Amino acid sequence: MNEFLNQFTFSIKDITLYIEITAAIIGSIYFYKYKNSYLRYFLIFLWYVVVNELIGKYIADVLTHDNLIYYNVYLFINFLFLFSVYWHFLNRKKYKKIVIYFSLTYAIFFILNGIFIENYYSNLVSIPFIIGSCFLIITIIFYFVEILNSERVLFMTRYLLFWISVGVLLFNIGIIPWLIFRKYFFETYEANFEWMNILSLSLSLILNISYIIGFICSYKVEKQQP
Template sequence: MQDNILYNLILYVEITTAIVASIYFYKYKSTYLKYFIIYLWYIAINEAIGKYSSEVLAIYNLIIYNIYLLISFSFLFSVYWNFLKYKKYKKTVFIFGVIYIIFFTVNGLFFENYTKDLVTYPFIMASCFLIITVTFYFIEILNSEKVLNVTRDLLFWISVGVVLFNIGVIPWVITLKHYSESFAAMNTLFRVLILILNICYIVGFICSHKIQKQETSLQ
């Protein structure tokens, strides 16, 4: 019962996040984060399609979630590539993105059927890469004047949500792959992580200052 409530709540929270992002679009429309609003509406629409195909049409819907994972991780890597200042960090993030896309493709061709199986190993790898990427961002923040007003930075709140979600999702994917008897409990954890992620996004959109200018890269 509790898991079902969380399942239904996720769609409404994701729609709410997209609406809040639309309301506060003026704060970040002059930066690469302007594409984040498209990303959030895509997530909400994808969740609605997934829910409809599962509950009404009673068909396998894993393919749309697997496509979402490819798009989501690729987009997030591009966000940090655009905002990181140090070129060595940017280069590493670019390599992360390329490796992920290649591994995702090869895994789908030879190992996992993306129409019937949830992506596992590419998921775990991308989550680890993204945690490292966010760590790069936090290091840059700590070494800049932004640290004095970090809670007013939209990307900071996005990063908090992303890192918390990905730290929690790795054991979820591993458990789902190898311990199917824990499916219900781990799915509850996954949905709680999604709620935490979206709450961080919403706080960021509401509390952040308007972003004036994106900084250039450093050596």
């Protein structure tokens, strides 16, 4: 059973990588739709994710070294970039201020955690990951609240950021239990860890499929945006 789970996990890892590459390629094909919006930087972010995954895979599989530092740096960039995206698209000043506080709090805690608590070369960042996920969930709720209280609600499924938000929201809601399990219950329930890995990889699949749907189904942004 364990051998089956190990093989299944490796298969999902490969599928996840292929889906990430597919999302970046489709994002490039449909770049004309959002090149005039702030989301043009999202394409750069997607390709960074792909390159980071390939480097991490090479280091782990070929060089057989720890690659956690690359994923920890990715998480730091991931949260700060997404906070910047929502700060740009949110309209209410109150929400924008809160997102700035979230960004600063996350960045400070990430740095202090790396100095005093967790070694980012040998441990996957945990507590800052949970904090960042909670902050991001709240931020996305702000975005949905603004959409539901505007005319955009009639066409919300035609906005790229809507689909990005759906994917990111589902991923972060699902990943928090995985992080808590990994941090506090791993030694007690180590036999179930492969199932939890399958959960996290499945969440990554959902995330990237949501991106792909957004690229294909979204409106083209005509007006030049800063």
